[in-house]
Each structure stands twice: as structure tokens, then as C-alpha cells.
Amino acid sequence: MIVENILIFSASIGNGHNQAAKALSEEFEKRGYQCEIIDTFKFINPAFHKMILEGYLKILKYCPSVWRKLYSHTEERPWYMIMDQFGTMLCDKLYSKIKESRCISLISVHPFSTAILSKMKSKKNVHIPLYSVITDFVLHPAYFRNEVDGYFTASDQLDYYSSRYNVPLSKIHSTGIPIRSIPSAMKSKLTLKHELNLDAEKKTILITGGAIDLTKFTKVLKALNTLESNLQIVCITGHNKKATKKIKQSDCKHETVSIGFTNRFTDYLRASDVIISKAGGLTMSESLVCETPILIYQPVPGHEEHNSQYLLKYGAALIAEVYKDIPVVLEQFLSNESYYEEIIQNIKKIQKPNAAKEIIDKIINI
Template structure:
């Protein structure tokens, strides 16, 4: 098999899921390429999507939430199919050059583009979609898709509501890279990372893009009497990194830009304070680090937050004083703290990437039709 995973650099989660899956396919002996789809089609298309998304989140986040909810009833997202029709030649060239026999998508807009490609070019290549949120939304679904991999256990109800064959769903979890051994004490990882091992440790993150009110949160944490250790993982947000480096605090502050050691910092922390991105939440569950959610992105992240709250793996703060109260309880109430760890153990899926790779190979092995990459020429 020659597998092409189509990702999108709109947030870091889609890329992280793609590379976790690539790693597992390669361990199983397959040839895999990851394509940053919109960037590969044209840098200006990528910039349009990324800048528009960031502008909405910074200026009018509730608009995104309304668009997300509106899309469940009125399929505005099908506009992506029409846009995708403009780029079929470029996408087909990619498939031909890479002799692709299997397509995998990790972003709903990319799925729309590839679905239109299959229809317009009458391609028989299988297309699989990785859903990188904890909930389900019709934007991911097209009749051209052969299978969906999700973290949601509620796929049967969703499939019935939207008239999708339930056998196309596989509850695997979201693909993440290998996390540190959870049997190792958090303090031992702090030593390895040159952190203070004895300090209670809070990790604050806004995903790969570093979205969030880091400064306001750190200022609010000054109200906590006990001195703690705060890890601010700012992703690729250089402006936020500079602001935080100018701050003074009674707490021990570590400002950490984008790092490949994210899960090590996550496992080394007692609590993660974050919005509710699907990849970050899946990694937190795998690391058995209790989750404190603050200001999730309206729409998909709000649904992620609701799922985590319902499963007893996270708690949500509505205000900064509420953040402080919940954090105090997590740090000082052992029974309360262990409640979240216990529930994370029950629902975490650290081996999702391996499971998805195995399932796709099994599905293709049982498919009678053979795919000839030369037919793309």
C-alpha cells in the first residue's frame, strides 16, 4: 500500500494526528506521505483558511460557535465541496506522483475536497476520515468516505440520525503519539525536564497556535496563597511568549514555546489548564493528567468539554476566580483529584493510532476490488 495522509495546518492537532498515524503505518511496513493540503495546493489558500479562522476566534468566537451549530441543521459546509472542485487537478497530481492507493483525511474541509475529487474524477481509491474531536458533526461526512474513526461512543445514534451506515464507524479514539509511561511518578519526569520536582505543577496551554488568555490567567493565579510551578506552553504564538517573559510572579514560571516534548511536560504536571482541543484532551487522558477547562472555542471544543465533563475526566471553570477555586481543590483534595485519574483510565485510548492503522489494513485486505495507481494518470 502507498498511503497519503491529507492534513491541514489550521491548528496543530490535525498535523499531530497525521504524523502519529504515519508513524504507526511505517512501523507496519507501509509507505506513507503526509500532505499539508491547503499549503500544497497554494500558500495563499492556506493563509486564507488560517487567517480567517484565527480572526474569527480572536474577534468573534461566538460567530464560529453559531456557524458550527447552524451547520448541523443547514449544510453550509457543503460549500467546501464546490471550492474543492477548483483544485481537483492539483490533488490528482499529488496522488499520481505518490502512487497513492489509500487516502486518509484528518480535517473536515480536506475530506470535502477529496470527496469532490473522487466524484469528479471517478476515482475508486478508498478514503478514510479521522475525526479529531471528541464529538461528531455532519461536516465530516460524505458518501464517498469508506470509513470514519472517532473517539465518540455515540456513533450509532449519530449514524441513525444522519442516515449513515453505522458499520462505517470505528470507535478507536483520536490518534496521538506515544506518551510517557504513566507508571513513572510525575516527580521523576520533572527532574528529567529540569523542573522543581517538589512543586505542585500546573500546565497552561492553548494548543499549537497558543490561543488563550495566558497573561490574565497567570495574573489571576497570584491570588493563590501557595507557591506553585506554572508551565506556559505557548505553541507558535511568539507574541504571547514575549509578553509572558516580561511578567513577574511569586510562582515559578516556565515559558515554553512549541516543543516536541509536550506529552512529557503534560505527564510531569499535576493539572492541565486548557481550552478543549481534541488532540490535547486525548493526550491529557492518556497521561492521566486531570483537566481544568477554561474558555473552550465555541462549537467543537464546547462539545469536547461537555463530553469530558459527562465522563468525569474534566472540570470546567467559567471565570478566573472559579479557575482558582477549582485548582485549589484539585491540588488539595486527594479524593477529588484521584476521581479524575480513575475516570481517565477508563476512557483513554493511547493506542488509537496503531488501532486505526491496523483497521485500515484489515479493511483493505478484505476488499475484493484492487486499486491501480496507474489509473490516475
């Protein structure tokens, strides 16, 4: 039996892209395909990867307005095409890998990977199909390249993107953002609270900052002190030991649990009554599947702000612009049961738990 190979290209700039790659890989392997996930920049040059990641994080931490302007300007002016020039210099190593693997399809879950792979296809005259899986709820023009054979998105505005960016409608598919299976989504919140040793009598608030830890946990906890409700707060800090230490030293009046890196994130997410988070595409998609209302706080400028607008448009989330707004907005979730249930119903309308399966189905059919 010949096993057909698929290469999935990601980038460790945040964890969402890697999680999407794993979701696709698992689904392909269920169908008998062999998959390899390639962390694009690390594979090409670890030092270059470190430079890209550190530069990105410093801009977000110290000059977020610069990133916002860069993102918005590139929607109108193709400055992002500079990545294609990097692609010209970096594609040889990827080309050797692709030849060696004898793969039948290339899949990219990051726009930088897409740019480099597109340039490689053009420069090396490669005819292997290339598919772009978009891990946000909106499409930036940086995603579109002539060499891409298909796009998979959570957006339902396919006609708009097709006409605006002159992309054949047949190439764009509304599937959702691929996430890994969440078995706990079938369990009740009460059951999961018992399993996780959480107080079933208290409202549970989950706070997370994503893999790049941009959430200021102690500032959020301080804001929550103004709430009269007796809450239970779970902070997922990942590998951020400094945040864990500060949380333990905080004077939050509510019962607070700090969790480092865990494989049970979606269990905590499903058990929670509300999640306070920035607006990463994967975390938001998992929240929708877990039917946990979202309070968005400090989304990353650009793509996450667009994710926020998408979720707000469909009534699946609320947003706190500054930390002092957090308790005011949170009270809307906690004090009005009919409003809370309305949000749950809105979430059900846009959740897409089978996105990975749909994407694989379409790629196989293509």
C-alpha cells in the same frame, strides 16, 4: 518487494491535525507501508491556505460568537457543503498527485480535506478507499460524505450518529483520536519533575494555548495569584514570542517557567498535576494518556465546546467559564486528594493510547 503507498491529508489550521497525521504515518511505516503527509491547502495553493488560516484566526479572536453560531447552524443546515464547491475547483491538483503516487488508500484528518477529496472521488470517478479520522470527541455532520469508506472517532455513540446521519453503522469505528507514542506516560510524575529540573515538592500547573496561541497567559497567571498554595507554573508558549515576553514581565507570585517550542511537551504534561488549556482534541487525548487532570478554559467555540462537554460528562475534566473562576476550580483539584484520585480513575476509563494502532489495524483489515 513492492512498497504500498498511503496518502494522508491534513490542514495546518491548528497543530492537532498534523500531529494526528504523523501518528498515523508512523504506525503505517512500522507495518512496511510508505506514507506521505499532504498539507491540503498549502499543496493546492499557499495563498488560499494563508487566507483560510488568517480568516479563521481573526474570527476566533475578534468574533468567537460568530464561529459558534456558524458551527451550530451547520449542524442543522448543510451550509458546510460550500466546501464541496471549493472542492470542485481545487481537486484537479490533488487528483494529479494521487495518480502519480499510485496510492492504495487516502486518509483525511481534517473535514475540509475530506470535503475536497470526496468531491474529487465523485468528479474524477476515483475508486481508491477514503477514510476520515476525526480529531475531536464528537462528530459534526460536515464529516459525513457518501464517498467516505470509513470513519474513526473517539465517540462511543455510534448508533446515534449512524441513525441521525443515515450512515451505515459498519462504516463508523470507535477507536479514539490518534496520538504519537508517549514513552514518558510510563514514568512517575516525580521522576519527570527531576528530569525537567522542576521542583518535586511543588504542585505543577501546566498552561498551554495550543498551536494557535489563543490562551491569555498573563490573565491566567493573574488569576492564580489569589491561590495561597505555593505553586510551580509551566507555560508552553510555542512560537509566541510576545506571550513569552509578557510572562517574564508578569508579577505572578508563584514560580513561573516559560517554555517556547519544545519536543518534550508530553514530558511536561505527564510531570504536571493539572493542565489549564482550551479543549483541542489532540491535547486532551494526550492529557488523558498522561493521566493529567484537565482544567478547560476558553475552548474554541463549537467543536472544542463539544469536546469539553464530552470530558465533563465522563468526569475527566473541570471547566472555568471566566478567568476569575480558575483559582476556585483549580482548588478543587489541589485540596482534595480523594477527589483528585477519582478524576484519575475517570481518565483511565476513557483514555485510548493505542488509537493509531487500532485505526491502522481496521484499515488494513478493511
